[in-house]
Amino acid sequence: MLDDVKKVLIDEGALQKRVKELAIQITEDYRDKDLLMICILKGGVVFTSDLMKLINLPLAIDFMAVSSYGSSTKSSGVVRIQKDLDQEIEGKDVLIVEDIVDTGLTLHYLIENLLSRKPASLKVCCCLDKPERRVADIHVDYVGFNIPDEFVIGYGLDFAEKYRNLPYIGVLSENVYSK
Numbered sequence: 355m356l357d358d359v360k361k362v363l364i365d366e367g368a369l370q371k372r373v374k375e376l377a378i379q380i381t382e383d384y385r386d387k388d389l390l391m392i393c394i395l396k397g398g399v400v401f402t403s404d405l406m407k408l409i410n411l412p413l414a415i416d417f418m419a420v421s422s423y424g425s426s427t428k429s430s431g432v433v434r435i436q437k438d439l440d441q442e443i444e445g446k447d448v449l450i451v452e453d454i455v456d457t458g459l460t461l462h463y464l465i466e467n468l469l470s471r472k473p474a475s476l477k478v479c480c481c482l483d484k485p486e487r488r489v490a491d492i493h494v495d496y497v498g499f500n501i502p503d504e505f506v507i508g509y510g511l512d513f514a515e516k517y518r519n520l521p522y523i524g525v526l527s528e529n530v531y532s533k
């Protein structure tokens with residue numbers, strides 16, 4: 355599997371250290387709130403599970419799965435909900451937890467959609483941010499790492515549904531595309 359990774363961008367130790375810092379910050383910010391973390395499937399699942407274990411609050415979690423229409427290389431901004439939440443979020447302090455914000459079109463849609471359900475507050479936490487690629491004007495409240503415009507895999511992120519299980523963030527090797 356290592357042959358498929360061109361280089362390790364963020365190793366396991368750096369990820370765990372940063373996740374701990376974010377958890378401390380979130381614990382502080384949500385101390386007197388009713389925190390509901392919404393994990394965006396599937397990419398957000400590894401980050402969410404590490405993060406939630408380190409947040410020292412009686413939080414709840416729920417899941418949403420979304421997909422963008424259009425080719426994989428060009429985000430259209432048209433998003434379809436494949437799995438919706440199991441619960442109402444009115445009056446809750448909602449934190450969206452995503453793997454990566456790229457163009458921001460997916461999150462833009464999600465934010466608008468969730469705001470219409472009248473949460474008490476709505477914030478966004480992303481493990482990775484590729485600011486160079488941003489199209490939609492969205493605010494991300496908690497960012498793990500800013501990364502350059504390279505296609506990355508691991509720690510929840512996939513290429514053709516594979517590599518989500520890597521414990522680090524790696525750059526995909528070019529020879530995988532041509533396989």
Ligand code: IMP
Pocket residue numbers: 397429452453454455456457458459460461504505506507511512513
């Ligand atoms: P956006 O709507 O362009 O911000 O797309 C966000 C989604 O695209 C993420 O939730 C990922 O599923 C996917 N994505 C964007 N960049 C990468 C990457 O480098 N590797 C794997 N998936 C990515």
Ligand code: MG
Pocket residue numbers: 394395396397398453454
């Ligand atoms: Mg995703």
